[in-house]
Amino acid sequence: MTQSDQNNNIDLNQFNQVFFEECAEHLAEMEQILVSLPDEGPDEEQLNAIFRAAHSIKGGAGIFGFQDMTVVTHVLESLLDRMRNHEIPFSTAMVDLFLEAGDVISMQLAGHRDGAFVRQEAIEQISAKLQQVIDAGSLDAPAGSASAAMIPVPEEIAQSGTVASEHSDQRYELVFTPDPDIFRRGIRLENLFAELEELGELTVTAGLPATTDFNSIDPEICVCSWRMTLVTTAGEADIRDIFEFVADLDQLQLRTVSENVREISASDDSKAIATVTPPENTRLMPTGESAADPAGAATGRRAYDKNELAAGAYGRRTSEAESSIRVGVTKVDQLINQVGELVITQLMLAQTATVLDPVLHENLHRSLLQLERNTRDLQQSVMSIRLVPISIVFSRFPRMVRELAAKLGKQVELKTVGDTTELDKGLIEKITDPLTHLVRNCMDHALETPEARIAAGKEPCGTITLRASQIGGRIVIDVIDDGAGLNRAKILAKAAERGIPASDNMSDEEVWQLIFAPGFSTAECVTDISGRGVGMDVVLRNVQSMSGRVNISSEPGNGTRVTISLPLTLAILDGLSVAVGQEKFIIPLNSIVESLQPAPESLKTVNGGNVVHVRGEYIPIIALYELFNMDALVKEPGKGILILIDVEGEKAALLVDALLDEHQVVIKSIETNYRKVEGTAGATILGDGRVALILDVNSLFRMRKQK
């Protein structure tokens, strides 16, 4: 018992995680719909979608015992329900109210998930506000505008009750055999049953296993099963939906007993017919089938979703459930590892086969070629599992832009292009902050006020465009504004003021690069929107940590374009392999400027350190063998090869014995089984199965300074 108690929390968290994820998805969906609403208000499908998101969160929260989360969602749901029934008209101010409610629910979610602080007064405030709207019957005081915002209601829709009764009731028989852990998971069955009861007429009967020795039970383990009959107009998908969080497919058996209950109840011997239903009417229905079932799809939950398959309608939940599965990232990474292994094995095979006579072993060679193609394809497919569309990041901006524009008194339109462009999940997480910063910068600094824009002969409304695309092996993200453009004179003056080296005869491109210097900010006043000490230097550093690059182009009066270019995935790196003594190292290609064999006259000594003179610059030489205390064939800079590297403007020349090859390598962690190795950013496995360390150029600079 004590042992299972200990496991309890862990188990619970694991199950709750599913709810947290789903809940976050519902919130995101709600927000996405809200910010994209046209001025005339939501159409019926959008309203339904918002309603169902709120409803699902409420239901899940109730079942999982997060009672506090049901408070706000309940009021929200009631209000939305009234709106769907056209009892309360939509007004644009409601969007903000709903967004605020969404934020409060997010806060509560974070409270349960991460133990984040929850402001109780915010919960009370928003609940009160929503309730007020319900009580008042509209948000806007002037009755005229309220009625104007009302969408004309066709008679039959206004009376949703009659719509429901037009669909014939169905009698479902459910057998629910829950997970033995269901009590421990904190699931409240009473709330689950209450959800079901909302659909229609419900009877529940609990059953125990035939023989149980009372002395050897675990009272927290569920051994009961429940038989239910539900008479409802709702489809089976709706019923399955309610069990979404609590039951696996095999834990819920669901079947229709009769197509039309009324016919049966008209018969005298209803019970007999109900139990001796002809087999063709008695179907077990797995979720996968449900969306295809016309009856289920047409009669939505509580019969309010006219067409579940319509775009934006809430059919998403069920139709997507059958086409996707949730898999842990560790499982995917394991798969990627194993495929990486396969690629190495294939390389080794290919290497071995090179010594065999191509004519005598023609078949073998052909098969090996086929194997190579297959492994490459497999690797690409597996890598693509980790890819997610950038719309996940882009979707957070409409709301931010909307709010900032209001705050700044600017008119801004946000356009996104290439939402479906995919990049690695790890990159998605890291790119969010830099992009947020860039968009804030555009809003705050780049775009002018409507008056200034009109004075400059432009449209009063400015445009920010987020554009993502895949170009070759890289993902390119542009943040484009049609604002005033960068001001060359101002940047130069600022640089001088801040002691950043700059000169008037720098090219535009070089001048733009100055804004990436630490501590640089051209804003005339520091606002709370941007310029809080974090500048473009942070953006640059973040992007570089993802092996990415940032470029700026700008035209005075016409706007600025910031271009971020990223590798497709974090798991693979373009590198150059070099030899030092017996070892091989990988140098990331994005930090390499060039490699050269130095002429004797270009090598100098400064304060005992070797430097190389390249195009007017003296660049310090880092001898890798020295830094790593190892043996090398070449110890004289003049006899080896120098690789010029440049990271954030800091330059150095690495001395190596020889250049070997350029390739894409799979990045592996050394820290999994060992500790961090200074000067490296991980390791990779070469074609011969040996390990090579990947150099971290930044940390090489640090090591050199320490020596």
Place this chain on the structure above:
Amino acid sequence: MQTGQELIGKNGTGVASEYLTFTLGSEEYGIDILKVQEIRGYDTVTHIANAPEFIKGVINLRGVIVPIVDMRIKFKVGVPSYNEFTVVIIMNVLGRVIGMVVDGVSDVVALSGDQIKPAPEMGAAMDTDYITGLGTLNDQMLILVDIEKLMSSEEMQVMEQVN
């Protein structure tokens, strides 16, 4: 009808644990067999910059980077030679996979509690802190190593020290 009283017999004290025995120089050591993942020959390692001498480097074990430590260098026993007979014991210690170079692997033996005596203060190349006891088997002394304690110790420098 029983009234909830359990009738489970008590186990004796003679539960035997199994140990993998190996030699370092002239001494015979044993580690808990459950910590051993596999035994393989010594392959070329990739050296790690600025690591202590007894950390030979890292190898690729089916796609996983595994550090290799040479106990003979660490405890100054035997002659660190590397040939086709050199053996690496791949272990699973505290969730990490670590390889340990030894002079040879001898046997798997079962020792019961009464066959294990507490270790005296001295006598082995290894610090007594890492020795759980001395086992006797056919007149031969076996030094039983607490491999988790050893590998996580600061002096091995295999794991990041948490302060």
Place this chain on the structure above:
Amino acid sequence: MNTEAGESLKTCLDGECSMSTVAGKYPALMNCLARLLDSGASGERNDCSTSGALLVDLTGVTDIDACGCQLLALFLSGLKQNNISAQLTNIPDTIRSKIHFLGFDSEFNLSH
């Protein structure tokens, strides 16, 4: 929990009867069953069904959930297996409606 010997045996449950408390209530119920068996309430005597009826008094129960219902149902079934008949009594209305809602009417021999 106390069990009174007498004309008809009686045991009381009180407080919250839910997932968070079943672990505490279970040993007491087990104990109760054991004592009933020791006292010979069950057995081969044919009149046991009348003289050995146990009343389970729920007056003091403040809340019940599915897990609590299950424990009670398992207890009643344990009694039945030993030929001890039992009846729930003094069920507060709120508790009764919860029992009904959770589908335990037939397990508890209640009519609604």
